[in-house]
Amino acid sequence: MPASIPPLPAAEPADVREVRELARTWADASGLRGWLTTVDHKRIAKRYVMTAFAFFALGGIDALIMRTQLLRPENQLVGPDRYNQLFTVHGTNMMFLFAVPVMLAMGLYMVPLLVGARNVAFPRLNALGYWVYLFGGILLWVALLSDTGPDTGWFSYVPLSGPEFSPGKRVDVWAQMITFTEISGLISAVEIIVTALKCRAPGMTLGRMPIFVWAMLVTAFMVIPSLSMIATASQMLAMDRLVGTHFFNVAEGGDPLLWQHFFWWFGHPEVYIIFIPATGFISALLPAFTRRPVFGHNAVVLSSIATAFLGFGVWVHHMFATGILQLASSFFTATSIMITIPTAVQIFCWIVTIWTGRLQFTTSFLFILGFFVTFIIGGLTGVMLASVPFDQQVHDSYFVVAHLHYVLLGGGAFPLFAAIYYWFPKWTGRMLSERMGKLHFALWLVGVNLTFFPMHLLGLDGMPRRVYTYPDGMGWTGNNQLATAGAYVIALSVLAFVGNVLWSARRGVRAGDDPWVSDSLEWGTSSPPPPYNFARPPVVQGRAPLWDRTPDAPVVVGLATDRREILVTTAMDAEPDHRHPDPEPTIWPFVAAIAVSVFFIALMFTPWAVVFGSALLFPPLVAWGWPRRPNQAPGVTTPAEGGA
Numbered sequence: 012m013p014a015s016i017p018p019l020p021a022a023e024p025a026d027v028r029e030v031r032e033l034a035r036t037w038a039d040a041s042g043l044r045g046w047l048t049t050v051d052h053k054r055i056a057k058r059y060v061m062t063a064f065a066f067f068a069l070g071g072i073d074a075l076i077m078r079t080q081l082l083r084p085e086n087q088l089v090g091p092d093r094y095n096q097l098f099t100v101h102g103t104n105m106m107f108l109f110a111v112p113v114m115l116a117m118g119l120y121m122v123p124l125l126v127g128a129r130n131v132a133f134p135r136l137n138a139l140g141y142w143v144y145l146f147g148g149i150l151l152w153v154a155l156l157s158d159t160g161p162d163t164g165w166f167s168y169v170p171l172s173g174p175e176f177s178p179g180k181r182v183d184v185w186a187q188m189i190t191f192t193e194i195s196g197l198i199s200a201v202e203i204i205v206t207a208l209k210c211r212a213p214g215m216t217l218g219r220m221p222i223f224v225w226a227m228l229v230t231a232f233m234v235i236p237s238l239s240m241i242a243t244a245s246q247m248l249a250m251d252r253l254v255g256t257h258f259f260n261v262a263e264g265g266d267p268l269l270w271q272h273f274f275w276w277f278g279h280p281e282v283y284i285i286f287i288p289a290t291g292f293i294s295a296l297l298p299a300f301t302r303r304p305v306f307g308h309n310a311v312v313l314s315s316i317a318t319a320f321l322g323f324g325v326w327v328h329h330m331f332a333t334g335i336l337q338l339a340s341s342f343f344t345a346t347s348i349m350i351t352i353p354t355a356v357q358i359f360c361w362i363v364t365i366w367t368g369r370l371q372f373t374t375s376f377l378f379i380l381g382f383f384v385t386f387i388i389g390g391l392t393g394v395m396l397a398s399v400p401f402d403q404q405v406h407d408s409y410f411v412v413a414h415l416h417y418v419l420l421g422g423g424a425f426p427l428f429a430a431i432y433y434w435f436p437k438w439t440g441r442m443l444s445e446r447m448g449k450l451h452f453a454l455w456l457v458g459v460n461l462t463f464f465p466m467h468l469l470g471l472d473g474m475p476r477r478v479y480t481y482p483d484g485m486g487w488t489g490n491n492q493l494a495t496a497g498a499y500v501i502a503l504s505v506l507a508f509v510g511n512v513l514w515s516a517r518r519g520v521r522a523g524d525d526p527w528v529s530d531s532l533e534w535g536t537s538s539p540p541p542p543y544n545f546a547r548p549p550v551v552q553g554r555a556p557l558w559d560r561t562p563d564a565p566v567v568v569g570l571a572t573d574r575r576e577i578l579v580t581t582a583m584d585a586e587p588d589h590r591h592p593d594p595e596p597t598i599w600p601f602v603a604a605i606a607v608s609v610f611f612i613a614l615m616f617t618p619w620a621v622v623f624g625s626a627l628l629f630p631p632l633v634a635w636g637w638p639r640r641p642n643q644a645p646g647v648t649t650p651a652e653g654g655a
């Protein structure tokens with residue numbers, strides 16, 4: 012930590028005329044047209060985050076209905092058929108429409124700012140990703156409201172989800188909505204990988220790349236094999252259901268366990284796709300609230316990478332109850348326990364950072380502390396479940412529901428809220444209210460533990476998961492009442508959060524450009540950032556670019572101001588390589604997303620959709636890539652000038 016922090020921001024202000032021209036070049040059209048055509052990563056990512064939170068709220072209402080149903084034994088609020096749809100849509104929504112997209116969206120917003128870039132690598136593709144995600148999400152919720160909600164659980168095991176036991180369209184909705192969200196997730200991953208590797212500011216060698224960017228890069232590399240696996244598997248399921256293939260049909264030589272392997276080869280890494288960005292938030296935030304760099308930078312980065320590799324080697328721990336070979340069970344127990352090692356290394360590094368830091372007890376920091384408590388409980392029950400004899404006992408019981416929520420809420424939602432309190436001033440120029448924030452935190456901490464802790468006991472008492480009611484006299488009533496009360500406390504806490512966001516966005520204290528006196532580049536431009544992020548991209552001199560900056564720090568000059576242009580740098584050392592034109596706003600990704608939606612939704616009804624859906628998709632793709640006249644697409648790739 013520097014003794015005195017050099018004046019900010021060094022990357023600004025460039026010459027007034029230059030800035031005015033940049034503002035004109037990077038401006039979106041006004042009104043609805045601008046809204047539909049924008050390719051600004053910040054606008055798109057903000058939309059992603061807000062949409063994901065809307066899905067979180069819907070999933071929360073769904074959970075409240077389930078918890079209200081389970082308040083009393085023999086309750087009749089919802090029947091078994093509706094309850095099946097409720098838990099399936101809740102789980103599917105929370106995983107596919109909330110947790111993964113919100114994490115990737117945080118990356119899409121913050122990675123370009125943290126590496127000093129003007130935009131993500133492929134801005135139009137990014138826009139397509141958002142629209143496809145939105146339409147897929149709407150499909151799921153419209154289906155639930157019209158009594159066609161998927162009802163075979165968020166992992167849709169065959170043979171239950173096959174054509175024989177699940178006729179009708181419910182499972183087709185599930186299979187197609189998976190495809191929608193996975194297209195969008197894969198797009199986000201490509202954006203993040205290329206932006207992190209090719210668009211870093213000069214001087215930001217890989218060794219100096221912020222831990223958060225590492226975390227997003229590692230996550231993106233996990234997304235590619237795992238989400239493409241589930242997208243493929245869900246299409247295989249759809250084909251079994253719609254055109255009579257037999258991938259999973261035993262009678263015709265297929266194999267239902269194959270589905271489970273496919274699903275969990277995606278499903279376990281998915282947990283890390285949620286958790287690793289969250290670890291990135293913690294590493295990004297701690298320096299501001301402990302006033303020191305994160306202890307063990309290299310160890311934390313290497314642990315993320317190790318987690319990613321090991322994360323693909325544990326999937327069979329979800330299948331211990333299927334009668335696989337004992338040797339296989341032992342192997343996957345070992346890997347599952349092993350994967351706690353890199354996570355523990357990270358947690359110890361953070362504890363040292365906190366131990367030796369000068370602490371600032373902001374709401375953000377409280378959420379980080381809450382993460383430690385909650386996530387560690389989930390981690391410990393995870394180690395218990397990794398042991399086969401224990402898992403055999405509590406498989407498919409409420410113990411598992413308790414475990415998975417402790418991990419997902421502790422390891423995902425707590426750090427996410429911390430990050431939102433930290434970056435909200437970056438996005439809006441205003442602070443979130445600390446008083447409301449502390450109320451939100453207190454209710455959240457109490458609510459989460461009150462809801463999910465009793466579920467451990469219910470599970471040990473033998474209460475199965477996915478049951479719409481239970482008989483009196485099982486001894487389950489008291490703990491169910493606690494859990495339901497907790498769910499309402501969580502709802503209050505979310506209301507406090509939403510109220511805080513709505514109020515603070517308009518009335519909050521003005522933040523200034525760098526309210527936390529942070530170390531990383533995103534705070535080196537104005538808050539909120541201009542559409543082009545940095546008038547003159549900075550040149551990085553150390554791991555904590557703002558703290559390490561000398562007063563005479565150089566900046567990048569020579570990028571065009573009269574047309575959109577970004578600087579491409581080399582992957583390892585971030586040396587200026589060439590200037591690259593950045594595409595203009597366009598409507599075609601939006602139109603293409605509509606065509607994709609018609610394609611996949613019609614596919615639930617007829618295989619001919621492949622033919623006419625492709626025909627429909629062709630024109631927008633052609634228009635999207637149509638070359639523009641030379642004077643509109645200047646300087647294809649010219650060598651960089653200036654630079655450092």
Ligand code: HEM
Pocket residue numbers: 071074075077078098099101102103105106109110163164165166412415416419420423424462475476477478498501
């Ligand atoms: C915010 C408060 C939440 C509450 C009160 C809640 C409550 C519930 C309830 C009651 C169930 C059904 C249990 C059963 O009948 O077996 C459930 C299942 C589930 N929840 Fe949540 N949940 C919440 C948040 C989340 C979040 C944020 C995620 C993911 C990030 C999540 C992921 C899941 C999954 C994957 C299932 C399993 C669905 C299935 O059995 O197919 N939940 N939750």
Ligand SMILES: [Cu+2]
Pocket residue numbers: 278279282325326328329
């Ligand atoms: Cu797992």
